[in-house]
Amino acid sequence: MANKAITSRDVDFAKWYTDVVKAAHLADYSNVKGCTVFEPNGYAIWEKIMQELDKMFKKTGHKNVYMPVLIPENLMKKEGELINGFAPEVAWVTIGGQKELEEKMCIRPTSETLFSDYYASKVKSYRDLPLKYNQWCNVMRWEKETRPFLRSREFLWQEGHTVHSTSEEAEKETRDMLEVYKTFFEKFLAIPVITGRKTDKEKFAGAEYTLTVESLMYNGVALQSGTSHYFGQKFSKAYNIEFLNKDNKLEYAYQTSWGVTTRMIGALIMVHSDDDGLVLPPNIAPNQVVIIPIGDSDEVNKLTNDVYNKLYDSNISVYIDDSDKSPGFKFAEAEVNGIPVRIEIGSRDLEKGIITITRRDTKEKLEVSKNVDIVKYVKDLMSTIQNDMYNRAKTRRDSMTYEAHSLNEVENIMNKQPGFIKAMWCGSEECELKMKEIRGTKSRCILENAKPIDSKCAICGKDAKDLVVWGIQY
Amino acid sequence: MANKAITSRDVDFAKWYTDVVKAAHLADYSNVKGCTVFEPNGYAIWEKIMQELDKMFKKTGHKNVYMPVLIPENLMKKEGELINGFAPEVAWVTIGGQKELEEKMCIRPTSETLFSDYYASKVKSYRDLPLKYNQWCNVMRWEKETRPFLRSREFLWQEGHTVHSTSEEAEKETRDMLEVYKTFFEKFLAIPVITGRKTDKEKFAGAEYTLTVESLMYNGVALQSGTSHYFGQKFSKAYNIEFLNKDNKLEYAYQTSWGVTTRMIGALIMVHSDDDGLVLPPNIAPNQVVIIPIGDSDEVNKLTNDVYNKLYDSNISVYIDDSDKSPGFKFAEAEVNGIPVRIEIGSRDLEKGIITITRRDTKEKLEVSKNVDIVKYVKDLMSTIQNDMYNRAKTRRDSMTYEAHSLNEVENIMNKQPGFIKAMWCGSEECELKMKEIRGTKSRCILENAKPIDSKCAICGKDAKDLVVWGIQY
Numbered sequence: 001m002a003n004k005a006i007t008s009r010d011v012d013f014a015k016w017y018t019d020v021v022k023a024a025h026l027a028d029y030s031n032v033k034g035c036t037v038f039e040p041n042g043y044a045i046w047e048k049i050m051q052e053l054d055k056m057f058k059k060t061g062h063k064n065v066y067m068p069v070l071i072p073e074n075l076m077k078k079e080g081e082l083i084n085g086f087a088p089e090v091a092w093v094t095i096g097g098q099k100e101l102e103e104k105m106c107i108r109p110t111s112e113t114l115f116s117d118y119y120a121s122k123v124k125s126y127r128d129l130p131l132k133y134n135q136w137c138n139v140m141r142w143e144k145e146t147r148p149f150l151r152s153r154e155f156l157w158q159e160g161h162t163v164h165s166t167s168e169e170a171e172k173e174t175r176d177m178l179e180v181y182k183t184f185f186e187k188f189l190a191i192p193v194i195t196g197r198k199t200d201k202e203k204f205a206g207a208e209y210t211l212t213v214e215s216l217m218y219n220g221v222a223l224q225s226g227t228s229h230y231f232g233q234k235f236s237k238a239y240n241i242e243f244l245n246k247d248n249k250l251e252y253a254y255q256t257s258w259g260v261t262t263r264m265i266g267a268l269i270m271v272h273s274d275d276d277g278l279v280l281p282p283n284i285a286p287n288q289v290v291i292i293p294i295g296d297s298d299e300v301n302k303l304t305n306d307v308y309n310k311l312y313d314s315n316i317s318v319y320i321d322d323s324d325k326s327p328g329f330k331f332a333e334a335e336v337n338g339i340p341v342r343i344e345i346g347s348r349d350l351e352k353g354i355i356t357i358t359r360r361d362t363k364e365k366l367e368v369s370k371n372v373d374i375v376k377y378v379k380d381l382m383s384t385i386q387n388d389m390y391n392r393a394k395t396r397r398d399s400m401t402y403e404a405h406s407l408n409e410v411e412n413i414m415n416k417q418p419g420f421i422k423a424m425w426c427g428s429e430e431c432e433l434k435m436k437e438i439r440g441t442k443s444r445c446i447l448e449n450a451k452p453i454d455s456k457c458a459i460c461g462k463d464a465k466d467l468v469v470w471g472i473q474y
Numbered sequence: 475m476a477n478k479a480i481t482s483r484d485v486d487f488a489k490w491y492t493d494v495v496k497a498a499h500l501a502d503y504s505n506v507k508g509c510t511v512f513e514p515n516g517y518a519i520w521e522k523i524m525q526e527l528d529k530m531f532k533k534t535g536h537k538n539v540y541m542p543v544l545i546p547e548n549l550m551k552k553e554g555e556l557i558n559g560f561a562p563e564v565a566w567v568t569i570g571g572q573k574e575l576e577e578k579m580c581i582r583p584t585s586e587t588l589f590s591d592y593y594a595s596k597v598k599s600y601r602d603l604p605l606k607y608n609q610w611c612n613v614m615r616w617e618k619e620t621r622p623f624l625r626s627r628e629f630l631w632q633e634g635h636t637v638h639s640t641s642e643e644a645e646k647e648t649r650d651m652l653e654v655y656k657t658f659f660e661k662f663l664a665i666p667v668i669t670g671r672k673t674d675k676e677k678f679a680g681a682e683y684t685l686t687v688e689s690l691m692y693n694g695v696a697l698q699s700g701t702s703h704y705f706g707q708k709f710s711k712a713y714n715i716e717f718l719n720k721d722n723k724l725e726y727a728y729q730t731s732w733g734v735t736t737r738m739i740g741a742l743i744m745v746h747s748d749d750d751g752l753v754l755p756p757n758i759a760p761n762q763v764v765i766i767p768i769g770d771s772d773e774v775n776k777l778t779n780d781v782y783n784k785l786y787d788s789n790i791s792v793y794i795d796d797s798d799k800s801p802g803f804k805f806a807e808a809e810v811n812g813i814p815v816r817i818e819i820g821s822r823d824l825e826k827g828i829i830t831i832t833r834r835d836t837k838e839k840l841e842v843s844k845n846v847d848i849v850k851y852v853k854d855l856m857s858t859i860q861n862d863m864y865n866r867a868k869t870r871r872d873s874m875t876y877e878a879h880s881l882n883e884v885e886n887i888m889n890k891q892p893g894f895i896k897a898m899w900c901g902s903e904e905c906e907l908k909m910k911e912i913r914g915t916k917s918r919c920i921l922e923n924a925k926p927i928d929s930k931c932a933i934c935g936k937d938a939k940d941l942v943v944w945g946i947q948y
Contacts, residue, residue, distance in 0.1 A: 031549060031591050032579070035542035040607065043538050064517050068509035069543075069581070069612055069628055070565075075505060088572055091544075093581065095566040096627075097616030105506070107543070107567065107581070117505050133514070138543055138612065142571030153570075154543055 003276045003336055013219040018148065020269055023336050024278040027148040034146050034153035038262070041278075041337060042149070044286035045265050046156060050136060052188055052284070053158065053260070056180050062132045062160060067114040069138070070105040075113050079238040082112060085205025089141045091153075107140040112206065112231075112257055115161035116239035123253060125244045129165040132173070134158055149266035150223075150474055157261035163241060163253045167232060170254035174230040177258040178211045181226040189264065190281035190390040191215050191271050192397050193225060194420065194469055196445030201429050208232040214444045214469065216397045217270035220418035222444050222471030225267055228258035266474075271393050272361075278338030279361050281389050282382035289318040289378060290339045292330050294346030303355070304345050307374050314375045316382075335360060340385055341378060361385050405454050407434065410470070414439050418472045422447070424464035426457035434459050435470060444469040477750045477810055487693045492622065494743055497810050498752040501622040508620050508627035512736070515811060516623075518760035519739050520630060524610060526662055526758070527632065527734070530654050536606045536634060541588040543612070544579040549587050553712040556586060559679025563615045565627070581614040586680065586705075586731055589635035590713035597727060599718045603639040606647070608632055623740035624697075624948055631735035637715060637727045641706060644728035648704040651732040652685045655700040663738065664755035664864040665689050665745050666871050667699060668894065668943055670919030675903050682706040688918040688943065690871045691744035694892035696918050696945030699741055702732035740948075745867050746835075752812030753835050755863050756856035763792040763852060764813045766804050768820030777829070778819050781848050788849045790856075809834060814859055815852060835859050879932050881908065884944070888913050892946045896921070898938035900931035908933050909944060918943040 005023045009016035021027050026042030038046065054064070070093060077083045090106040108114070119131060136158045146152045160177060164170040178195055185191045193213045203210035207229040215225045235241070236252040245251045272279040282288050289311055293304040304320060311318040321330045327344070334342050342358040349355055350370055357366045359381070368377060400419030404410045410421055418439070425431060425443070435441045450467040457464045479497045483490035495501050500516030512520065528538070544567060551557045564580040582588070593605060610632045620626045634651060638644040652669055659665045667687045677684035681703035689699045709715070710726040719725045746753040756762050763785055767778040778794060785792040795804045801818070808816050818830040824844055831840045833855070842851060874893030878884045884895055892913070899905060899917070909915045924941040931938045 028592070028595075030542055030588070032542040032544050032546060032588070035544065037542070037588075037592055038540035040537035040539055043540050046540075047538060063514035064521065065514055066512035066517050066520075066630065068504055068506040068511070069614070070506050070509065072506060090571075091567045092569040093565045094568045095578070097563055097565075097618075098561070104569070114504070114506070114511075118502070118511055121502075140543070144571075156540065 003332065006275055006277060006336075008275050009218060009273075016275070017269060020273050020277055021148045024338060026265065026269075026278070029146065029148075034143060036146065036148045036152050038156075041286075042265060045268065045280070045284065046262055048284050048286050049188075049264060050158070053180075053184055054136075056184060057134050057158075057160065060176065060180065062134045062162075064135060065133045066135055066137065067108075067111050067118065069108055071108055071111075071113050072103050072105050074103060075117060076106060078113065079116075079206050079235055081234075082206040086110070086141070089143065091140050091142055108137075109139055109141045110257075110259075111135070111137075111159055112161065112235055113239070115257075116235045116241060116255070119163045119253070119255075120239050120241045123163060123241055123243050126165040126246055129243060129253065130162055130169060130173070132160070132162040134160040147266075149262050149269070155262050157259050159257060159259045162256045163236070164255070165243060165245060165251075165253065167254045170232075170256050171230055174211060174228050174256045174258070177256070178213065178226075178228040181213045181228070181258075181260060185213060185215065185225065186390065188281065188283045189268055189271075190283070190386055190393060191225075191267055192390065192394040194445065194447075196447045196469065198227075198445055199432060199443045199468070201432055202443055204229045206231065206234055208234065212445050214420075214471070215267055215271065216400060216420055216471070217267070217474070218396070219270070220400050220472070221474055222420065223263070223267050223270070223474050224444070225264065226258070226260040229256060231255040231257065272389055273338070276363075277336030279389070280338040280340060281386050282340040283386050285317070285338065285340050287317050287319055287337075287339050288382060289316055289341045289343060290334045291318065291320045291343045291345060292327060292334070293320065293322060294327050294344060297347050297350075299350055300345055300347055303350070303370060307343060307345065310375050311378060314379070316375070316378060341381060357381065359385055361389055403453055405458050407438070407459055410435065410441065410458065411438050414441055414472065420444065421470045422453060422467060423458035423470060424452060424454045424456060425466050425468040426460055426462045427465040428460070431457060431459035439472055441470050442473055444471045444473070477806065480749055480751060480810075482749050483692060483747075490749070491740075491743060494747050494751055495622045498812060500739065500743075500752070503620065503622075508617060510620065510622045510626050512630075515760075516739060519742070519754070519758065520736055522758050522760050523662075523738060524632070527654075527658055528610075530658060531608050531632075531634065534650065534654065536608045536636075538609060539607045540609055540611065541582075541585050541592065543582055545582055545585075545587050546577050546579050548577060549591060550580060552587065553590075553680050553709055555708075556680040560584070560615070563617070565614050565616055582611075583613055583615045584731075584733075585609070585611075585633055586635065586709055587713070589731075590709045590715060590729070593637045593727070593729075594713050594715045597637060597715055597717050600639040600720055603717060603727065604636055604643060604647070606634070606636040608634040621740075623736050623743070629736050631733050633731060633733040635729070635731045637710070637729050639717060639719060639725075639727065641728045644706075644730050645704055648685060648702050648730045648732070651730070652687065652700075652702040655687045655702070655732075655734060659687060659689065659699065660864065662755065662757045663742055663745075664757070664860055664867060665699075665741055666864065666868040668919065668921075670921045670943065672701075672919055673906060673917045673942070675906055676917055678703045680705065680708055682708065686919050688894075688945070689741055689745065690874060690894055690945070691741070691948070692870070693744070694874050694946070695948055696894065697737070697741050697744070697948050698918070699738065700732070700734040703730060705729040705731065746863055747812070750837075751810030753863070754812040754814060755860050756814040757860055759791070759812065759814050761791050761793055761811075761813050762856060763790055763815045763817060764808045765792065765794045765817045765819060766801060766808070767794065767796060768801050768818060771821050771824075773824055774819055774821055777824070777844060781817060781819065784849050785852060788853070790849070790852060805832075815855060831855070833859055835863055877927055879928050881912070881933055884909065884915065884932065885912050888915055888946065894918065895944045896927060896941060897932035897944060898926060898928045898930060899940050899942040900934055900936045901939040902934070905931060905933035913946055915944050916947055918945045918947070
């Protein structure tokens with residue numbers, strides 16, 4: 001019995017997505033055009049994401065800072081490619097304190113400019129390096145359409161910005177952070193990812209190269225899920241970040257930046273959730289376990305509190321739903337909100353010596369002795385759920401990952417069931433544009449050190465350079 | 475031997491303040507006029523503040539959300555007093571995506587408008603109430619001068635916004651949150667506060683009344699440190715937040731809001747710090763303990779690691795400074811950065827069977843057996859430091875809290891050594907304005923249920939209504 005407020009995902013995926021967002025109270029459209037409200041259930045996921053990622057950043061030697069939200073036009077313009085890339089989609093403040101500003105300022109679409117300007121004033125010697133900073137903040141890009149978490153004018157993200165004394169160290173940082181993202185997606189979000197390098201056409205404005213983490217949604221559409229950029233000396237030359245190297249010579253510094261956004265919440269929904277609502281992997285669920293007491297006997301109350309205390313004391317995020325609502329209503333609510341484990345403690349079950357534990361991901365009901373070691377049981381079950389969710393997502397992703405050797409094959413696949421398509425590429429933008437004519441198919445990334453599947457470009461038939469993953473994108 | 479980069483606070487308090495901010499790498503001016511950069515040491519304090527306050531908010535039933543950063547002009551205008559209060563100091567976005575906007579939008583100076591607009595769409599029945607939401611975010615007010623943490627165009631804060639079905643419940647919330655702030659200031663920041671009600675002149679635009687937490691800096695200047703507002707039905711009428719009450723009748727809802735800001739970091743500096751730099755209470759210090767090994771013997775290294783592991787495993791925030799710098803340099807750095815406890819482990823001390831532990835607040839050096847139960851010792855010491863810091867701040871605050879019965883007395887006090895002045899007030903704005911002529915002295919708050927110290931207003935001599943605390947403000 002699927003949730004009536006939710007369209008089936010196999011009938012209308014886009015409608016299903018917004019239905020789940022609404023039914024699970026994750027986000028809502030606001031009266032500020034192009035912006036969404038992050039409601040408590042949605043923001044709690046972001047808090048959990050921040051908490052876990054932040055630990056990984058700090059463990060790898062990064063520190064958090066906070067830069068201004070406004071960027072003066074002339075500072076923004078210093079690095080030409082960046083302004084060209086972002087100018088069409090920024091919001092400009094032109095009036096402050098009732099006065100027309102002498103110089104307009106944009107709300108940050110990203111903060112390379114401010115970090116570079118700051119680093120220029122701080123970095124003097126190789127001894128000051130590396131500086132590895134990160135910030136959690138809001139950014140704004142003037143998008144035309146809005147889809148909660150996936151595309152909106154304002155979104156939340158983290159942006160890491162680092163500066164190094166050698167290109168080797170900066171390139172290593174670029175790869176290390178890509179690896180952090182990959183680990184985070186797999187271990188916490190239970191989402192398998194493909195990693196690789198963006199083509200020049202798709203890379204970040206101002207980067208030497210961009211590495212990317214790409215995931216595939218339930219409907220076969222690809223999502224760029226996180227990027228890590230190597231800047232070389234592009235920004236340091238534009239913003240004048242020079243340092244005295246070990247040979248006592250002035251040298252421009254080497255930089256990186258890397259970021260992931262609230263879009264990850266969209267990925268969580270589109271990879272794992274179903275027609276009953278949200279499904280969350282235990283490792284990222286703000287609430288991992290709900291206990292629903294049924295009836296009001298002393299035994300029910302005692303065991304409910306006992307189970308709650310044991311789980312709580314073991315750092316499992318648990319709550320008791322002892323509201324006035326009916327058990328059926330509570331079950332449906334826990335389901336739509338994606339609580340991974342539901343424990344029902346009822347008088348009739350207790351007479352049989354059992355409690356009932358339900359997995360949200362499979363909806364399997366497990367009858368468990370009331371004397372079970374509940375902490376061990378729940379921990380094992382959560383670990384099983386986490387693994388199963390990853391494996392199911394991977395199996396599905398793999399089943400929608402194809403190889404193609406010609407435009408014709410690409411077209412057939414994309415018209416039947418889109419997914420990731422591996423195909424050889426000659427390296428020309430012309431071929432990328434031809435690919436785009438097929439339902440907007442774009443290069444997701446170049447697979448590095450991959451074994452070629454053909455010697456010729458699947459598009460033009462000339463000599464191939466790289467194996468590329470292609471997809472239709474959000 | 476005071477830090478040479480820091481002006482003495484008794485010589486030039488304002489200069490001392492900015493010197494400490496710079497020397498401890500808390501913040502820096504940026505090339506964005508009126509905005510500051512929160513550097514790692516400063517932002518880490520904010521992270522710790524967020525962490526601890528957030529726990530208190532959640533424990534009292536609040537949930538975090540995130541509202542858009544932009545507010546359309548017409549939404550802002552709905553509540554007349556609010557727009558009148560903030561219009562002179564907002565930043566307006568007039569261009570988005572290269573197009574002139576049809577309606578300009580301001581960067582939030584505060585979010586009553588957006589929360590009210592959201593609540594209007596969600597609240598239908600008394601069963602939906604209360605909704606108790608909070609958000610951590612950046613806000614912008616177009617200030618003219620900038621002082622790191624105290625006054626800048628952009629700052630970070632939390633704003634709680636709640637909506638209730640009865641005025642009693644909303645008023646209780648207003649007072650409860652004031653109590654949370656008071657507890658936080660005393661328990662974590664080691665800063666004593668006076669609580670009370672703002673006069674009508676000083677209350678928040680749009681509030682029925684404003685409760686406030688007021689603290690006194692080392693130099694006797696007062697700082698408004700946190701406010702909690704009761705709105706009654708003012709916003710619900712303007713934004714149409716109506717619900718069906720228990721009698722099945724439509725009623726306007728009752729609201730509150732409350733907030734504290736990064737200004738608290740300024741208070742920490744100005745209450746506790748000294749001519750050697752930052753002094754932080756252990757309960758809010760991002761790094762509570764630094765271990766400095768001196769020499770490189772096996773015994774030094776073994777004990778250093780041993781002490782580190784024991785403290786770390788007991789959830790004490792500790793780090794080892796094993797950099798190439800000289801011990802003297804490391805001591806000075808730990809001092810200027812305000813690390814509450816410094817543990818020196820050196821070969822010569824170890825021969826005598828001791829290690830040296832130094833308190834940052836008093837600079838007292840303690841010789842401690844190398845076999846001490848280090849976890850217990852450090853925990854006890856931190857608790858002593860925390861209490862001592864609070865008591866010293868309270869003694870100083872009390873010594874600068876005066877009573878006055880006439881304008882003349884007020885003038886004498888404020889010209890000699892400013893501080894908090896308790897004086898009776900008739901309730902007229904005229905008298906407040908007269909008081910302001912004395913070095914800008916303003917009412918800090920009305921002490922509620924306080925025993926009168928006189929029957930007449932200290933300013934005009936007419937019948938007094940309230941006992942008021944006055945001060946020169948930041």
